[in-house]
Amino acid sequence: MKPPDERVALVEAFCEAWSGPDWERIEALLAAEILYLNGPLPPLRGHAAVMNYLQSAGPFDAVRWDILHIARRGDTVLTERVDRMWMDGRTVALPIMGAFRLENGLIAEWRDYFDLASYRAQQTAVD
Template identity: 40%
Template sequence: MTTPSELVTEFCSEWRTGTPESIVEYFTDDAVYHNIPMQPLVGKPAILEFLRGFLANFGNIDFDIHHQAEIGDTVMNERVDRFTINDNKIELPVMGSFEVRDGKIAAWRDYFDMAPLTALGGQ
């Protein structure tokens, strides 16, 4: 049986080479995905739509996990997400919180500073 921490580690690895369809399968049907500076996405269809747009525009992401802790069905990780926007390489420090239910991610909240992303708008 996979632990919540193992599931989250596998999920984060899937972003390197996965497709929107393979990534969304890690979520429950009623999952909530919330990049805290933005509005939350609720349900697999909304999450899949976001993933399709994100990966089409920015490509895959390397989640470099520095620390990860599991308490019951909750997993928190400190990581750096690396991806490219318009030939600009981005390294975004992130704190992620995941709630796991029945072997799937029921809630995912990422906390990060939008400054590295909004700075690109001024170029």
């Protein structure tokens, strides 16, 4: 059996930090000049811009990211996951493909691909 892969473990820790969410842990795993490409939304660069966006999303009563599959090639870790967000007793479940490029033990680039229409429809059903 192969030893645990540090790069995969870092992305798993990032995904686990969303249960809470643990904002300090999330921020600590992002490179200072992080580039965040969130589906069809405008790209964000840097700790301040990314953290401001992440903390303003919602409001959610709870969040959990369920990793279905995870793989690595070089410095990029890919995740197939379902991001679950609870609001007012209802659940929004969003299938996502994520790509995390790591540099110096931190997430330097984070790209998520998802169906924005599905997210908006589920969120509207919650409102």
